[in-house]
Amino acid sequence: MNHCSTARPSKRHVAGLEFRQMVDPVVIAAHVVTRLQTIVSREVPPEETVAVTVGKLYAGTQANIIPHSVELEINIRSFDNAIHRQVVGAI
Incomplete structure (x- = not known):
C-alpha cells in the first residue's frame, strides 16, 4: 500500500524574513524519514x-x-492486516 504525504511549513519565503527564521521542509522530511524507520524496529513484534x-x-x-514543500511516497508491506493497520496508525 502506498501513501503520499506533503510537508508545507507555514513560514516560507516571505519578503524580509531572515534565512535563520525560515522553516526548511527538507529538514522536516529528514526527521520524518528517521521516525518512519523506527516504526518497524520499535513498535512491531520481532516475529x-x-x-x-x-x-x-x-x-x-x-x-x-x-x-516550498517536500513530498514523500511511502510503501508499507506486511502479511498481517492488523499489523498493517498498526503501522498505518503509527505513520
Missing part, C-alpha cells in the same frame, strides 16, 4: 514481517533555494 519504505522524496529544483 512479524513488515517493511516501511520511503521510496520517493521530492523537494525543490535548485540546490541553493529552500523549497
